[in-house]
Amino acid sequence: MEKIKSLADLRKIREEAREKLDLRVKGDNPEGLVQVKVAMATCGIASGAKPIMEFFVEELDKRGIAAVVTQTGCMGYCYAEPTVEVQLPGREPVVYGFVDRKRADEIIEKYIKNGELVEGIIPVNYEKID
Amino acid sequence: MHLLVCGGTGCRASESSLIVESLKREIEEKGLSNEVQVITTGCFGFCEKGPVVKVMPDNTFYVHVKPEDAAVIVAEHVIKGRPVHRLLYVDPVSKEAVNDSKHMGFYRKQIRIALRNCGFINPENIDEYIARDGYAALGKCIGELTAADVIDIMKKSGLRGRGGAGFPTGLKWEIASKNKADQKYVVCNADEGDPGAFMDRSVLEGDPHSVLEAMAICGYATGASRGLIYIRAEYPLAIQRLKIAIDQARGYGLLGQNILGTSFSFDIELRYGAGAFVCGEETALIHSMEGQRGEPTNKPPFPAESGFLGLPTNVNNVETFANVPVIINKGWEWFSSIGTEKSKGTKVFALAGKINNVGLIEVPMGITLREIIFEIGGGIKNGKKFKAVQTGGPSGGCLTEEHLDTPIDFDNLVAAGSMMGSGGMIVMDEDDCMVSIAKFFLEFTVEESCGKCAPCRIGNKRLHELLTHITKGNGTMADLDRLRNMCNVIKDTSLCGLGQTSPNPVLSTMNNFWDEYVAHVTEKRCPAGQCRDLMKYSIIVDKCVGCTACARACPVNAITGERKEPHFIDQDKCIKCGACFEKCKFGAVLIN
Structure with missing residues (x-):
């Protein structure tokens, strides 16, 4: 890792990183990557988020879908863990709750492949500041 | 097009599953199955207006939908593209129908500032934090602002400590900055100990860099070059993510010597707590970090004068810190526009x-x-x-x-x-007994009292004994007076916040649920039916057919009676286990 020596350097890194994150912010990424975020705070992990994350990583790869699977913190829907947010290119993100292997499989087969929503959606009820 | 139908408990109780069926049927009849999908979702949270149906992508939000409305929704909205006005949500203030759920007040109730990145970025990747304006606030502070400017912004923002006491953060920083010393410390209090609370853990697990950045800003403002995070060892994941974050920040030179090419240096270390509740109190926390017993001492001197190793120390809670970078980036005017007159954000x-x-x-x-x-x-x-x-x-x-x-x-x-x-x-x-609830919380404080001062050590124990006495049906009205007096003495004479607040659950339940206390004492009755010792099992003679099932189930042979004759429970022998109640098929066992 190279040290950041000035505020200008920091801004440069921010712009670069922002481009990467933009995929998630705007969802209009040119390569058409699917973004899958698994909530991996203690609550999520305790309810089995780890195997679900592994499942997504392995299965998306096996099924030849270009996707980025990342972990993130608590989304706040602790009653519905494990929760997974899926964002298809150019679309608003959708949060799924109570994701087990079966539902994960459904999400890949139906939602990610065909854009068909599947059961288990949690409507987002908060606003994030930017 | 997608039709989202709420399948939460509330909406399901008002027949949302029938709505799904009717919608599916209508759509099939119209031959639209390929274009329109009906999906059962999780709870929309707006149960009062349920059952709720949301039409995507236009975000139309229908409330109080009945199964027979399915035909109208399909015919009007799906086919003709016209929203069904009578089903739209009406804003209670403006009395106008709201088309788009994004404009509904309800969905704007949550605003995420401290949790802005939780559930959004990968906490183990510093670049994602930087992309979300991470470390820009630190850069702004050390590059463009003086320490006094930073304190001024914090004071004007109106941010108050989120650990509990609500002390103004800017003022705290100012006091620490005015105390002169060669070495000062910034401490992050991550000793979150309340049962059922996990705010700080989630921030540290989901957005550790925001705390690191804020600590560095605090260091710059107060003149400290070292930071310590006191975190309980029971939070292994938070510790792991913090360690990764500290390593990454050091790698980028955002912690360490001469940050961003300036003369400002700041570094952070972790200190682990063993999970004692009292160590959330700042003086006890500091003693614990020094390797001494985690016991509080009198204030003053405040940590800002004499804290860690006797040096000026500023202690803030995790959530307080998580607010700081945003305030610097977006300005105190923005922050103070949220909240009430005396509590901002x-x-x-x-x-x-x-x-x-x-x-x-x-x-x-x-x-x-x-x-x-x-x-x-x-x-x-x-x-x-x-x-x-x-x-x-x-x-x-x-x-x-x-x-x-x-x-x-x-x-x-x-x-x-x-x-x-x-x-x-x-x-x-309604099923919770308030006397038992008070007893439950007291059990916690009795265990967590450090034992240094007598009111807290002995007083809470006595309170707990009295409450146990009452829940067993042995209390008197005089006991209730004693309970209240003792609460007040403990509050007034305890050394630290733990003892000064531990009687609160007792006092507030006494004030708000006095009748329940009286029922326990005078009628020997628990209105919520929770206190086992106050329950009485008896057999209704008219309903008992004499099947002997209860007598055979009773572990202490308290039930007697001839076959095909009514049975009786010997109250002296009964241990109130409830086995007879569960066994009886005729509803002849009565509990009061």
Whole structure:
């Protein structure tokens, strides 16, 4: 890792990183990557988020879908863990709750492949500041 | 097109599954199955207006939908593209129908400032934090602002400590900055100990860099070059993510010597706590970090004068720190525009207990308990009646229905007999016995009292004994007086915040649920039916057919009676295990 020596350097890194994150912010990424975020705070992990994350990583790869699977913190829907947010290119993100292997499989087969929503959606009820 | 139908408990109770069926049938009949999908979703949280149907992508939000409305929705909205006006949500203030759910007040109730990155970025990747303006606030402070400027911004923002006491953060920083010393410290209090509370853990697990950045800013403002995070060892994941974050920040030179090419240097280390509740008190926390017993000492001297190793130390809570970078980036004017007159910004609450949507929420100060519990929290589990909500953890108080519309901020909660605390919120329903609840919280404080001062060590133990006495049906009215007196003495004479607040659950339940205490004492009856010792099992002679099932189930042979004759329970022998009640097929066993 190279040290950041000035505020200008920091801004440069921010712009670069922002481009990467933009995929998630705007969802209009040119390569058409699917973004899958698994909530991996203690609550999520305790309810089995780890195997679900592994499942997504392995299965998306096996099924030849270009996707980025990342972990993130608590989304706040602790009653519905494990929760997974899926964002298809150019679309608003959708949060799924109570994701087990079966539902994960459904999400890949139906939602990610065909854009068909599947059961288990949690409507987002908060606003994030930017 | 997607039709989302709420499948939460509330909407399901009002026949939302029938709506799904009718919608599917209508769509099939019209031959639209390929274009339109009907999906059952999780709870929209707007149970009051359920059943709810949302049409995507245009975000149209229909409320109080009945199964017979399915035909209209399909014919009008799906085919002709015209919203069905009579089913739209009507704004209670403007009386206008709202088309787009994004404009509904309800969905704007949560604002995420401290949790802005939780559930959004990967906490183990510093670049993602930087992309979200991470470390820009630190850069701005050390590059463009003086220490006094930073303190001024913090003071004007009106941010108050989120650990519980609500002390103004800017003022705290100013005091620490004015004390002269060669070495000063910034300490982050991550000793989150309230049962059922996990706000700080979530911030550290989901956005560790925001805390690191804020500590560095605090170091710059107060003149400290070293930071310590006191975190309990029971938070292994938070510790792991913090370690990764510290390594990455050091790698980028955002912690360490000469940050961003300036003369400012700051570094952070972790200190582990063994999980004692009292170590959340700042003097006890500092002693624990010094390797001494985690016991509090008198204030003054405040840590800002003489803290870690006797040097000036500024202690702030995790959530407080998480607010700091945003305030610097977006300005104090923005922050102080949110919240109430004396409590600015937002507060994170861990919503738990008998509530549908258990989880973590961040709401602006001034929101009411009703909005939190019934709108965001989705109401009480299993359709039961709301009874009380405990705010502020074991040191807080129970608030009742009459407080539901009080705007929540630091001062209003204290006025109502509770406190903000660190943000635990435990909801109770009609089945909870308030005397037992007070006893439960006291059990916790008795165990966690460090034992240094007598009022807390002995007094809480005595309180607990008295409450046990009452729940066993041995209490008298004189005991209730003694209980109240002792509470007041403990509050007045304890050394630290733990003892000064531990009687709160007892006092607030006595104030709000006096009848329940009296029922336990005079009638020897527990209105909620929770106190086992006050229950009495008896057999209704008319209903008993003499099948002997209960007598055979009774582990202490307390039930006697001839076959085909009514049976009797010997109250002296009965241990109130309830086995007879479960066994009886004729409903002949009565509990009072």
